[in-house]
Amino acid sequence: MELELRHLKTIRAIADAGSLTRAATDLGVAQPALSAQLKRIERALGGTLFERGRHGVRATALGELVLERARVVLPAVTELQQEAARFARTPRATACFRLGGTHGPLLGALVDRLADAVPDARVTTCTSWSERELAGWLAEGRLDFALAGTCGSASPPGAEDLVWREVAVDPVFVMLAAGHPLARRAELDLAELAGEEWACVPGDGCFGDCFTAACARSGFTPRRMYETDTAALVHLVRVGRAVGMCRATFPDTPGVVTRPLVGTPLTWRHLLGWHAVAQRDSTVATVLARARMAHAGVAVGNDSYTTWLSAHRAPAPPALP
Known part of the structure; x- marks a missing residue:
């Protein structure tokens, strides 16, 4: 599986929510489906992104690295989409x-x-x-x-x-x-x-x-x-x-x-x-x-x-x- 932007958005949503349950609610998906998706992402990246505990999840060292890159990539892509949309709306x-x-x-x-x-x-x-x-x-x-x-x-x-x-x-x-x-x-x-x-x-x-x-x-x-x-x-x-x-x-x-x-x-x-x-x-x-x-x-x-x-x-x- 190749990493996609939607995967980075999922990782960021989990980190922001602090738990898979809350992230699933924010994303509008079922919690088991989100857990399965996270496992696929972790396999693609070669390691665990979050440690799971009684009080939620916490990013691992690999998770922090991915999140750091995601915080740069996602805003850049959003800006590109906005510029492209403005161009597309030009008569x-x-x-x-x-x-x-x-x-x-x-x-x-x-x-x-x-x-x-x-x-x-x-x-x-x-x-x-x-x-x-x-x-x-x-x-x-x-x-x-x-x-x-x-x-x-x-x-x-x-x-x-x-x-x-x-x-x-x-x-x-x-x-x-x-x-x-x-x-x-x-x-x-x-x-x-x-x-x-x-x-x-x-x-x-x-x-x-x-x-x-x-x-x-x-x-x-x-x-x-x-x-x-x-x-x-x-x-x-x-x-x-x-x-x-x-x-x-x-x-x-x-x-x-x-x-x-x-x-x-x-x-x-x-x-x-x-x-x-x-x-x-x-x-x-x-x-x-x-x-x-x-x-x-x-x-x-x-x-x-x-x-x-x-x-x-x-x-x-x-x-x-």
Whole structure:
């Protein structure tokens, strides 16, 4: 494993917090995951960085050396990012869109729509399962726009100088193997899935807690939850290992079906974010409009969602006389 900047940030966070537990809270990760990451970093550096005691952790001699270098390197990189961001925001003859997003089809659909709207634009993308990381990249100027999301009405991620606007709100569907006994049903009650194991993609929002709460309201506790990437999630569902949780815009996929839940116990709010002072109003209007068009196009790629929308769309108001 090669040492990366994120590893130096982790080491500094542990030293500043004085304990792995507090550092895990500050970083928004589970304490066992942070401990495992620290062990990998220590193996890469060839020695122990922290001595663990009853009252927390203390840097070893090697740890002090690494921390001394980190205190020089990290501010220098931050300054470089800020300068690069200022340069990137300088008006250029050719439009450039640096887009970020989480998993799912919406990011690709937005690229397609922008290519139609601004044919000469240069578009680059990057993805992360972490909404907080995407928000950080926006704040640092490494992205122009980010597609992220929140569970239900939870607050958007990131700093106060970021602006978030709603693209759309989707119900959360369940994903079943095509041969599952309930796969032929048009709609499922969450309680009917009480005996299943579950799978979803990772995230650092409140979705896991909201899902557990929805299960509790249905009278059960989930047996197991696999957090994995999208391809592995589809595989686990297809072979019958688990029932998946997915956004309703998840495209139809061979071997699996997606179905809505009675009463829509879980929803997902798609958001578009940008830095408050970095974007012109006209650019924001273009990207936001294309993001909403992209969502509408993606939604029709799932037959179950199309059916659900037809049943739940509010009726048109009567014509005026």
